[in-house]
Amino acid sequence: MTIQLQGKIALVTGSSSGIGRQIAETLAASGAAVAFHYRSGKEEAEAAAASIVQAGGKAAAFYADVTKLEEMDLMVEAVKAELGGTVDILVNNAGDLIRRVRNAEMTEEHYNQVMDVNLKSCVFLSKLVLPGMTAKGAGKIINLTSVAAHDGGGPGASIYAASKAAVIAYTKGLAKEAAPLGINANCISPGFIGQTAFHATHTSDDGRKATVAKIPLGREGTPQDVADTALFLSSSLSDYLTGETIEINGGMFMR
Template identity: 60%
Template sequence: MNINLTGKIALVTGSNAGIGRAIALALASNGAKVGVNCLNNVAQGQEVVAEIQALGGEAVLVQADVTNVEQIDRLVNEVEQALGGTIDILVNNAGHLVQRVPNVDMSEEMYDRIMDVNLKSTVFVSKRVLAGMKEKGYGRIINMTSVAAHNGGGPGGSVYAASKAAVLTFSKGLAKEVAASGITVNNVSPGFIGNTMFHATFTTDAARQATINGIPLQREGTPDDVAGAVLYLASNLAAYVTGETIEINGGMMMR
């Protein structure tokens, strides 16, 4: 069996760098046309598009804020117009810890920022693509949760952890709603993934090494490790899998 996504149109939110970039490249390498999305750093997004084109693939970059419903609508419209059809595969990758804030210091503004980028974006980008998927009787939605959804996250990360737990549960509910339309909805749940801005920003070298020491596979994950799981869920190999979560953490948390 092999993975062939030729003719499929994919949208990967937050795909200018890190895990999102690896996912976009993996989907394109297996035949999908890819909508690349970024909020900032357009140059990075253009580099991802250029990499896909160098592989012989087709891609378009759309800068948009996926916490804003009007911009979500524009994002999907531009991707579908540029790539010639409605979206078959959606990867809700955009998300962020935003800032480590103890609950005693949590402001309403910070709470909204964290929930919007992680949960609101997932809910409303999914909503926007569902009509096209239902019309075709086919769709793959893959959402990004986290090991934090299970263990409460690191210091100052409880609201982030809660937002990722909400994504996990939302995905199960959505999977039930759309299953009869031939649409699957699943999660990937990364653990400690290196080569990302997340840990470059929020994790000290000492904390990084301590975490690796506690991982049974004795290494941090890579964006490609996550992309491989997404590729499986996006393919027909996972046609009978929905409402599930794939844990990608090297054994640091076994469920």
């Protein structure tokens, strides 16, 4: 079966590179008009969107700091104007560990930074797209969480892990509210996904090797592994699935 998303508009946050970019490109390959969001990777996002357009698809790049309500609002309105309609598929992929900070050195600034980029962005972008989805009686919201939400993360990642656990709980509540409106809300929980700036920044080579050695399927994940799941959750194949968290980790964590 080939998944077709023609006529759908997808907004993927944090999609100038890594997992977000792979998700956006995968949705575009199935026919969706795609909004590539960026905060710092302007050239990369614009290049990705241009590549889709050159191939005959519909895409554009949009800037926003997704920790700021007014910028999220402006972005959603710009997506509507540029792509010609309201968002049908929202993928809240933007997120960050920021840096590893142990609890004994925790600051309010670090706490707020991590919670804002990982949780606040999900909450308020979902709020912004809900009216359009409600008017259509359909929509897909996909929130990216992490295996850290289940095990507390590595050293100095407790607030990151807590923020990602909050994303799971928030998604369950959102799913209950949105279900009568025809809207599905689910989470994707990646494990150790290589080829990303996250692990290039926050994980040592020794840590990478030790983690991969414990993965039952014998390899680290790829952005495409995550994107394939996002494609499923964006499609009609997942119409009877809501409030769930799908683990993409090669068996390193099994619930």
